[in-house]
Amino acid sequence: MASFRLQIITPDRIFYDDEAERLIVRTTDGEMGVLARHENFVGALPSGPVRIMKDGKYRVAALSSGVLKVSAEKTTIIAEAVEWADEIDIEWANRSAEEAREKIAKKESEKEMLYAELKLKRALNRINVHSGNIR
Template sequence: MTPFKLKIITPEKTFFSGDTTQIIAKTTMGNVGILHGHVPYVANLVSSPILIEVDGELKEAALSGGFLKVSPDDVVVVTYAIEWADEIDVARAERSKQNAEERMKRHESQKEFDRAEKKLKRALNRLLVAGRKH
């Protein structure tokens, strides 16, 4: 497969910048696979695993929402947070899951419930990518 440039950025850092031959991500409309020569495309991403082929190996990362922009020259992913599967602190993700579930039970407003639900989805995604059953 022909490689293309991929850049993944968060508010804090550039997570990945280099060549890849494919990525698979989940948009609000479903999964999308991107290969070299993909038509120009923009999509919102949801908290989910993202697969990135690096040096012939598919690597998995936990992506926390954002958007994807495919242009003729490159692909850019902007996300709130992302981490490789082997970098996930499982104990911290478990605590985040428990805290979010407690907040959802005792929420005082819809805004608090929505915020807790978003945190729960992020924690579950991190646990999924880390290979942990929940």
């Protein structure tokens, strides 16, 4: 299978910079796959799983919102945060989800509710990716 250059960048580091045979991400318009010679594309990425195929095997990571750009030269994801499934601190993710649920239950302000909902989505994404429960 033909490959393409994939680069995933966060504010802290270059998470991935290598060849890939396939990339599957969740965009705001739905799930999308990228193969070599894909047409140019730019799209928003909410929190969700990122699946990268290299040497015929998938590796999965949890992404916390970002932007995807596909061009002839390379495919780039600029993300708030990304971590491999096996690197996720599941205890921290579960605590984060519980804290977010508590804030949502308090219904303090609209701003706090929106922040807590985003925090909950990120935490649930990390939990699902860690457990292999990717929808």
